[in-house]
Amino acid sequence: MTSTLIVVCSKCGGLLLAKADQKTRSCPYCGFTVTIEKAKKLAQAKNAYEASTILRKLKADSGLTQEKVSRQKQL
Numbered sequence: 001m002t003s004t005l006i007v008v009c010s011k012c013g014g015l016l017l018a019k020a021d022q023k024t025r026s027c028p029y030c031g032f033t034v035t036i037e038k039a040k041k042l043a044q045a046k047n048a049y050e051a052s053t054i055l056r057k058l059k060a061d062s063g064l065t066q067e068k069v070s071r072q073k074q075l
Contacts, residue, residue: 004051006058007039015042015058017051 003020014029018036025034042058045051 004045004048005036005041006043006045006051006055007034007036007041009034010039015055017048017055020044 005018005020006015007018007025008015009027009030009032011032012027012030014027016025016027016029016034018025018034018039022036025036026032027034043051043054045054
């Protein structure tokens with residue numbers, strides 16, 4: 001089973017999930033194509049469920065919401 005990464009979009013700062021063997025991933029907030037190998041990695045999890053749990057905690061701790069990312073994108 002492939003591990004799941006939590007990476008940061010270099011354009012908008014949004015947090016997203018990506019499989020460890022993925023090359024690229026489109027940011028769900030701004031649409032930017034993130035190169036997984038070059039992206040800042042915040043965490044790695046054994047599976048998508050565990051990664052999703054970590055992602056929710058990171059967002060809650062930072063106060064980051066989809067609304068905030070969308071507003072930043074508009075600026």
